Amino acid sequence: MPLSALAAAALLSACQTAPVKTATPPTSPEVVGEFRKGTGYLNGYIDRKELPDSLALVPPPPAPGSARYSADLQQHQQTRALRNTPRWEYAFKDVNLKFPEAAGVFSCALDMPISQEATPHLNMLLRRSLVDAGFATYKAKDHYQRKRPFAELGETTCSPKEEAHLSKDGSYPSGHAALGWAWGLILAGVAPDKANALLQRGHAFGDSRMVCGVHWQSDLEAGRVVGAAAVARLQADPVFQAQAQLAKAEIASARAKGLKSDRQDCASEAAALKR
Template sequence: MKRFSCLRRAAALVFVLPFFAACSPATTAPSLAPVAELRPGILQGYLSPQAVPNSLALVSPPPTQGSAAEALDRAINEQVLTLRESPRWQQARRDAELRFPAAADVFSCALDLPINTEQTPQLYRLLRRSLTDAGFATYAAKNHYQRQRPFMVNGQASCTPEQENYLRKDGSFPSGHAALGWAWALILAELAPERQDAILARGRAFGQSRVVCNVHWQSDVLEGRAVGAAAVAALHNNAEFTQAMQAARVELSTLRSAGVTSPGNCASEAQALSDLPDEIPWPANR
């Protein structure tokens, strides 16, 4: 299969629009040069179509019917359904939001710094643009496999019922949220190594929120992380990205020196993320 060409990237946009549905433009700091939008609120990424990782070549196929891997996916799904309406379920609903500025808060507690257009405009834009790269990277495999999502199989509502109509048309494997969440975690861990454990743990939890939400299988999330890591590897070969990383690093250092900390309700978030059913088999690998 040919690499992710410009034509396929345009076709994938049809599928990725619901993934970034209803995104509205965020205020950009005046000092930053304009970046083209793929649609209102969705900034162009750093990677050219030829540089976007080919997820179809990268990931293993989804588990086959009757396999041990499929049985594990279903067992995990059955157990997370017990979390419905719990604090972890509500956190999964918040993690589903990819619109900025709300999405910028995902890693604020783990980073222990605010992420916004006023205090960290370089980092804010870095996250918006890398979201596009990591999200698009999943679509070669998504469009090929068109795996059904858990709520389509088990008949139970997801944590975002208002999104289910278009999620039915958007392949489950691999998880785009897990890809971009892990990409963000790797980027932020590099920028703030003193916070890397908390950041990587939050990136993992962000992907697991898709399982809790009943919109992804565990294997979708595991392979999504692999795609996210591949996107970050590709980004490190992009000069514009590396320049943006340096600018973001300076912002974070300045805030740390000024004694700024996260304004979020971090204790509540930590408690919600720790809420899991007993004996749930969260595997590190499939």
């Protein structure tokens, strides 16, 4: 794991702030609103103009012929051996960012259900931060317009339906890696007793994009830097802070009731994602 990502995790753990007094954050998707009508993706907490500047945060992607580029190629070739294995299947599952399905990504790691019905504030914490972490990558992504592995090497991916769109979308930094790491950090903040499992799942969520063939290793590393920066910025938002405190209360309530993850594949997930 890159040192920058480890440092971000340590900072987040050490700098938890006191609850902020503010109006109860909404949990209704209709109240929060979609950032673009019909997409199902809700408005984030942060105005796009105030998101971290990814172009200033990450170095340029590896140049062809460089040592880092060679390392990207080598790592890509290693992941080809994972085709048609359980790890490949989970890479395909991790493609989906739409809710309610995406809410289940961390259910096994958190060991409790996550849904609009059972944990509305926790669910909204994930839905809204998705846009914040994802959009934060686009200043660098649009600037560099790096070709994705499958497009550069003429290969197929774990998700053929994505390929036409992704071939026109820059590879560096990875939005999924930014999001997975941001979600892992956020959840580790509200459920510190499960921090290791949550951060491991967030890391694996980004790795899934390399397994799938749509990102290079260096894309993931840069994405995690941006994801950590987005979470750091979210700590200063009173609505996010208030929702995080309410999410903590939901987790405590679920634990008091003895609720466990409703996923039936937690053991197989753990085996497939084991590093």
